[in-house]
Amino acid sequence: MKKIISIGIFLALIALPLKAADLGGQVVSIGSDTTYPPHEFIEDGKVVGFDVDVVAEICKRINCEPNWITTAWDGIFPKLASGEWDMVVSGVTITDERDKIVDFSDPYIIIQQGILMRVDDADGASLEDFQSGSMVLASQTGTTNAQLGEELVGRDNLKLFEAFNNAVLALQNGDVDGVIIDGTAAVSYEQEYAGELTLGVSGLASDPLGLVFQEGSALVDDFNEGLAEIIADGTVDKLIMKWFDS
Numbered sequence: 001m002k003k004i005i006s007i008g009i010f011l012a013l014i015a016l017p018l019k020a021a022d023l024g025g026q027v028v029s030i031g032s033d034t035t036y037p038p039h040e041f042i043e044d045g046k047v048v049g050f051d052v053d054v055v056a057e058i059c060k061r062i063n064c065e066p067n068w069i070t071t072a073w074d075g076i077f078p079k080l081a082s083g084e085w086d087m088v089v090s091g092v093t094i095t096d097e098r099d100k101i102v103d104f105s106d107p108y109i110i111i112q113q114g115i116l117m118r119v120d121d122a123d124g125a126s127l128e129d130f131q132s133g134s135m136v137l138a139s140q141t142g143t144t145n146a147q148l149g150e151e152l153v154g155r156d157n158l159k160l161f162e163a164f165n166n167a168v169l170a171l172q173n174g175d176v177d178g179v180i181i182d183g184t185a186a187v188s189y190e191q192e193y194a195g196e197l198t199l200g201v202s203g204l205a206s207d208p209l210g211l212v213f214q215e216g217s218a219l220v221d222d223f224n225e226g227l228a229e230i231i232a233d234g235t236v237d238k239l240i241m242k243w244f245d246s
Contacts, residue, residue: 020229021222023064028219030055030066031085033073035163037188038243039091042070050184050243051089054108055211057235058226074142074162077102080214087219088212091182093144098212103220107208108227108236113145115178115201116186118171122200125178133157135177138167148205149180172196180204184244 032047034040040049047068055066069085080088081101094104115137117125129135130153137153139146141160149158159176161167167179168189178200181189186199211227213220230236 020061020225021063023062023222025063025065027065027067028059028087029085030068031071031076031080031088032068032090033076033163034068034070034090035165036091036185037192038184039182040068040089050109050239051091051209053239053242054227054230054236055089057230057239058223061226061229062222064222072162073140077212080212083214086213086217087223090212091185091209092212093207094210095144101215103213103215103217104210105213105220105223106227107210108231109184109240110206110208112183112202112206113148113180113204114183114186114199115204116168116171116181116189116197117178117200118174119196119198121177122198125200127152127201127204130157130178136175137178137180138170138176139180140164140167144207145180145182152180152204168193168197182207187244 032040034042034047038049039051040047047070052068059066071079073090076088076090077098078101079085088102092098094107115127115130121135125135130137136157136159137149138159138161139149140163146158146160159170161170164179164181164185167176170176171179172193183199183202189197190199211223
């Protein structure tokens with residue numbers, strides 16, 4: 001799997017507890033931008049995806065009940081900090097800036113960023129084509145993808161959209177030439193639009209993803225205990241195979 005890195009390398013850094021916490025069936029409210037397959041998306045009226053399965057497996061270990069609440073990406077962290085939900089799970093990269101207003105779990109996966117392109121344009125394309133201005137890059141506003149895109153090509157050559165679905169639609173319509181995106185999400189779009197879209201440029205950056213909590217939340221330690229268990233017993237690797245190994 002070239003586009004993701006198993007979280008198993010963190011095993012040596014995470015102390016496995018003798019027994020995971022027991023939350024007594026507590027309902028945990030989770031804010032999520034459920035438009036980001038395969039991490040979280042709506043299928044047959046339900047929130048599904050890799051992140052959803054990770055949380056479900058953790059809750060099995062620590063005895064909690066996840067309650068997924070769909071929300072827009074814009075403002076998701078301030079809303080969490082204000083107490084609107086107990087946590088956010090939305091393919092979130094751990095960054096120092098975000099850590100100033102929220103708390104993160106240990107990483108549950110490391111992903112690589114790349115550029116999704118039309119198949120006809122991807123052959124022989126390179127990052128230099130976007131840096132020169134001959135190709136236009138797009139991404140979702142407020143994401144680390146957009147931040148990296150601006151660093152690589154400059155703000156004037158980067159179009160921002162409220163959701164990745166909108167950026168991908170612009171790519172299909174020819175309004176932009178590439179979408180800088182997590183490699184895991186690119187796999188999903190490659191499958192959905194087989195023969196039309198592909199990851200033309202890969203390996204731009206590696207980002208650790210984490211579960212997000214209000215500052216000082218006791219749930220951080222509880223979820224870290226459950227996460228350590230599902231890493232140690234191979235569950236996370238099985239979920240990676242389920243969602244990404246295609």
